[in-house]
Amino acid sequence: MNILLIAPAAGNWRKIAKRSFFNGKTFRFSMLSLLSVAALSPKNAKIAIVDEQTEDIPEGDFDLVGITAMTAVAPRAYALCDHFRSRGIPVVMGGYHASLNTDEALEHADAVVSGPAYGAWEQLCADVQAGHPLTRVYYGNPAATPPVHLPRHLIAKDQYVTVSATFATLGCTNHCQFCSINRFHGGQRHSRSVADMVSELKAMPDDFFVFVDDNLTQDRPYALELFKALETAGKRWVTQVSIDIADDDELLSAMRAAGCMGVFVGLETFNEENLHLQDKEFNKPAHYRDAVAKFHDHGMYVEAGVIVGFDADDATVFRNTLRMLDWVRIDAIQLAILTPLPGTALHDAMASRIIDHDWEHYDFRHAVFEPKHMSAAALQAGADWIIRRFYSPWRILRRVPRWAAIPGGLRNCAYILALNLAYYGRVRRFHIGGYDPAEEAATARHRAGKKNLRPA
Numbered sequence: 001m002n003i004l005l006i007a008p009a010a011g012n013w014r015k016i017a018k019r020s021f022f023n024g025k026t027f028r029f030s031m032l033s034l035l036s037v038a039a040l041s042p043k044n045a046k047i048a049i050v051d052e053q054t055e056d057i058p059e060g061d062f063d064l065v066g067i068t069a070m071t072a073v074a075p076r077a078y079a080l081c082d083h084f085r086s087r088g089i090p091v092v093m094g095g096y097h098a099s100l101n102t103d104e105a106l107e108h109a110d111a112v113v114s115g116p117a118y119g120a121w122e123q124l125c126a127d128v129q130a131g132h133p134l135t136r137v138y139y140g141n142p143a144a145t146p147p148v149h150l151p152r153h154l155i156a157k158d159q160y161v162t163v164s165a166t167f168a169t170l171g172c173t174n175h176c177q178f179c180s181i182n183r184f185h186g187g188q189r190h191s192r193s194v195a196d197m198v199s200e201l202k203a204m205p206d207d208f209f210v211f212v213d214d215n216l217t218q219d220r221p222y223a224l225e226l227f228k229a230l231e232t233a234g235k236r237w238v239t240q241v242s243i244d245i246a247d248d249d250e251l252l253s254a255m256r257a258a259g260c261m262g263v264f265v266g267l268e269t270f271n272e273e274n275l276h277l278q279d280k281e282f283n284k285p286a287h288y289r290d291a292v293a294k295f296h297d298h299g300m301y302v303e304a305g306v307i308v309g310f311d312a313d314d315a316t317v318f319r320n321t322l323r324m325l326d327w328v329r330i331d332a333i334q335l336a337i338l339t340p341l342p343g344t345a346l347h348d349a350m351a352s353r354i355i356d357h358d359w360e361h362y363d364f365r366h367a368v369f370e371p372k373h374m375s376a377a378a379l380q381a382g383a384d385w386i387i388r389r390f391y392s393p394w395r396i397l398r399r400v401p402r403w404a405a406i407p408g409g410l411r412n413c414a415y416i417l418a419l420n421l422a423y424y425g426r427v428r429r430f431h432i433g434g435y436d437p438a439e440e441a442a443t444a445r446h447r448a449g450k451k452n453l454r455p456a
C-alpha cells in the first residue's frame, strides 16, 4: 500500500523553506499530526510525508492520500483533494478543520477522519486494503493509547527547528470562546502514561524538544509526576500553560528542574471585560506583571499569545497593549487578530458580523469580521502596528539582553534572541505594518546621527 500524507501550506508559506533570510524554520516544530497517522498505518505500507512549506507535492501511483488541515490551509487542502480525486486516488482529510466542518470537507474528500486518528485510520486502511467502499466519516477514539514511537525519519530533520515534538496531554477543559480545542476534544482531556512519555523522550534524537500540549499543567498531580520523571532526563523543553499557575511555586520549581526553558501563555488581552466575554476569567490582567516575574524568577521565559479586536476593544487598544507588554516584561508575543474560527463558540456568536468567508484569511493575521468599536481596516492596521513595534530592532535589543544577567540565563538569551529574530524576519518578509527596509535604514542613520551629535 502506497500512502501519501500531506501538510498543505497556503500563500506566502508555500515552499518558504527555500528562502534565505526568513525561512520559517523557527516556527516549524511539529509534524505530529501526520507522524501519528503514519505510525498507525499498516506495517507493510510505503509512506511519504510531504510538508508544502518545504517541498512540492509529488506525482505518483498512490493508493491513498491523507491531508491534514487547520482552517487557514483548508482551501489549499481542498484544491489538493480535487487534484488527487480527479486522478481516481481516494483522498481522506483529518485534523481540526475537517473535524469541525465535516460536511464542507466531504464536498472535496472521499472520507473524513473526525477527531484523533486512533482506531479510525487503522479501520480506513483496512477498508482500502480489502477493496471496501470508504465510509464517509471515521470517528477516532480519544481515549486510545497513542503510539509511543513515531517514524520521525520520514521528515527532513534539517528543515525543522526540532523534529522532537510530542504531547503528554490532549485537550483542555477550559471553554475559551475563540479556541477550537474544547470542541475538537469534546470537552475532554486525556493524559498519556508517564512511562510512555519517558520511553518516547529517551528515544528522541535531540536534547531540546517541544510539548505541543494545550495546557500541560492543567492536571496538576499528573504534571508533577511527569516533571519528577523528567528530572534526570537531561532534556530542555518549552510548552504551553495557563498564566494562573504562576502562584504555584512547587509546580514552577518542578517544571524548571525537569528542563523547562520557557512557556507560551495565552494572556489574550489586558481588558477584564474581554476576558469575561470570552469565558477566560481565570486570567487576571492586574497580576500579569507579577506572574511573568514569577516565571522569570524560576528561569523560564514567557511568550504571550495576545489578541486584539474583542468587543470591548476600541482604537486605544493598540497603544495600551504595546505599553502593557513592555511593562509586564514579556519576552516574545504571538499577536493575533481575533478570528472566529468555524466550529468555535465565537464563530456562532459572531456569524452576522463576518465580512470575509475566505478560510485562507483565518490565519489570525486578517480582520475577517466587523469589530464593535472600530473598522475592520483600523483593526488590521493597529494589529500590524503592534507587531512591527514590538519586534523593532530597538525593542529586541532592549528585551533580550536582560536574560544575560540572570544566572543560567544565557541559554534562554540565545533562544529568545532566535525567537525574536524569527518574528522580526516575518515582519520583513511579509511587510507587516508596511515594513520598508529603506525607511528602517533611514531611522537607524537618524538615531546613529543623534548619538554622534551628543556633546563630548
Ligand code: B12
Residues within 6 Å of the ligand: 009, 010, 013, 027, 028, 029, 030, 031, 032, 033, 034, 036, 037, 065, 066, 067, 068, 069, 070, 071, 072, 073, 092, 093, 094, 095, 096, 097, 113, 115, 116, 117, 118, 121, 167, 179, 180, 181, 212, 213, 214, 334, 341, 342, 362, 363, 364
Ligand atoms: C504545532 C502547531 C502549529 C505549528 C504547526 C506547523 C509545524 N509543522 O510545526 C505552527 C506554529 C506553524 C502553527 C501555526 C498556526 N496555528 Co497551530 N497549532 C499547533 C499545535 C500547538 C500543535 C499541533 C500538533 O502537533 N498536535 C498534535 C497532533 C498529534 O494532534 P492533531 O494535530 O490534532 O492530529 C491528530 C488528529 O487531529 C488527527 N489528524 C490530524 N491531521 C490528520 C490528517 C489525516 C489524514 C488523518 C487521518 C488524521 C489527522 O490525527 C492526529 C492524531 O490523532 C495546535 C494545538 C494542538 N495541541 O493540537 C495548534 C493549532 C492546530 N493551530 C491553530 C492555529 C489557529 C494556528 C494559526 C492559524 C494561528 C497561530 N496560532 O499562529 C497558524 C496557522 C499558520 C498557517 N497559515 O498555516 C489552531 C487550529 C484551529 C483551526 N480550526 O484551524 C490550533 C488547534 C490551536 C488552537 N488552540 O486553536 N500551529
